[in-house]
Amino acid sequence: QHNRSDVHWDNFDDLFPYNLFPDERNDWLVDLNSNTEYDHKIITYCATWKGRNFLDDNYAYSLGFIVMQEMGIIRMDEEIRRNDGIVPLSSAMFKGHNTKAIRMFSPYNHTRIAKGNDGISDFLFLTLKNDLLENAISFMSILPDNSIDFGVIGVSESFNEKIQIFNSGDSPLAITSISIDGANSEQFSLNGISTPFSLSARESKEISISFNPTSAGSKTAVIKISNDSENIGPETEINLSAEATDEAMKSIEFSPTVSWDFGASQVNFSTTQIFIISNTGEADVDVSDIVFSGTNPDQFGIISPASSSFTGK
Numbered sequence: 001q002h003n004r005s006d007v008h009w010d011n012f013d014d015l016f017p018y019n020l021f022p023d024e025r026n027d028w029l030v031d032l033n034s035n036t037e038y039d040h041k042i043i044t045y046c047a048t049w050k051g052r053n054f055l056d057d058n059y060a061y062s063l064g065f066i067v068m069q070e071m072g073i074i075r076m077d078e079e080i081r082r083n084d085g086i087v088p089l090s091s092a093m094f095k096g097h098n099t100k101a102i103r104m105f106s107p108y109n110h111t112r113i114a115k116g117n118d119g120i121s122d123f124l125f126l127t128l129k130n131d132l133l134e135n136a137i138s139f140m141s142i143l144p145d146n147s148i149d150f151g152v153i154g155v156s157e158s159f160n161e162k163i164q165i166f167n168s169g170d171s172p173l174a175i176t177s178i179s180i181d182g183a184n185s186e187q188f189s190l191n192g193i194s195t196p197f198s199l200s201a202r203e204s205k206e207i208s209i210s211f212n213p214t215s216a217g218s219k220t221a222v223i224k225i226s227n228d229s230e231n232i233g234p235e236t237e238i239n240l241s242a243e244a245t246d247e248a249m250k251s252i253e254f255s256p257t258v259s260w261d262f263g264a265s266q267v268n269f270s271t272t273q274i275f276i277i278s279n280t281g282e283a284d285v286d287v288s289d290i291v292f293s294g295t296n297p298d299q300f301g302i303i304s305p306a307s308s309s310f311t312g313k
Contacts, residue, residue, distance in 0.1 A: 138169040138201075140229035142238065150211040150242035160191070163207045163238065165225070167199035174198050174228045178207065180240075182221035187213050188240055213244030251281035272303065 143164045153159045167173035176196045180188050191208035199205060213219060223238040255276045265271045279285045292300050 138167055138171045138173040138229050139231040140173055140227055140233070140236070141166045141168050142225070142236065144238070147239040147241065148209070150240070152243045152245055153211055153213055155213050155216055155244050155246045158210055158212045159242075160208055160210050163209070163223075164204050165199065165207060166204045167201060167229075169229070170201045172198050172200055173203075175205075175225060176228070177224075177226040179224050180209075180221050181224055182240070184219040185221045187211060187219045187242070187244070188221045209240070211240075211242045213242070216244050216246040218243055251279070252285055253278045253280050 143166070148161050148163070150159050150161060165175065174196060175198070178190060178193060178195055180190065189210045189212060191210055193207055197205070209223065211219070219240075219242045221240040223240060224235055225238070226235050227233045255278070260273055260275070262271050262273060277287065290302060291297075
């Protein structure tokens, strides 16, 4: 393999002089690829950098060594000799050399990539493993990945949340069942999903979950997803939580919503603007006061209502 002076690459075999650069050794990948056809494959990776004087990232990336110059690296020949450059993004995404795939991840620094992240415990390292193994694997990612909080919902009302299931691997992912279990499982339901189903490589599926409380109080449940992924199979769980209330919900909206510019006005002449407060809930809302603050509160006043205290029905 020819050295590319603008690409940081690591050989995960005995061809790389680890005795000269011990910090470069990727033990987790060396062990992973031992005695496989991938012994002589390389990984290239790059770091993007927005220079202080550049308005356009692509322009900065296209200049090659400008990235290292911005970082204060003066001895370019030394960087080339050590094969330890930081590459412009556009240069890293080269074609040819039997490139298997181009992946985009952030944020990872050089040391983290070199040493691995607790073995192969997150998305980047699972992807690298999948690329380098002889046989493609399936692995699953879920958003949100740990828990869903439905917030406060009135009894007999309904509220929906969604999760996305991704097949982040290169072989089909089988979802054999999705169920809801736990203390208040009857208060939650899955909408329009039937199992089993399969996700092709890089395919995703959206799952809708409803919270339909029949009584007040804190509610919890667990979604259980049975699957054949390598990373979180054979079953993964997502915790559900919500608070149900039998009190009528109070909610107000404002229009304009954030700010209003009265524009230019002549001294001793007034300009008016209508602001609307709407009660969008199911119970009366008491407005106790409306006050002005800021640099010039004395320059503004309320024309109506006559009182700054009222009840919105």
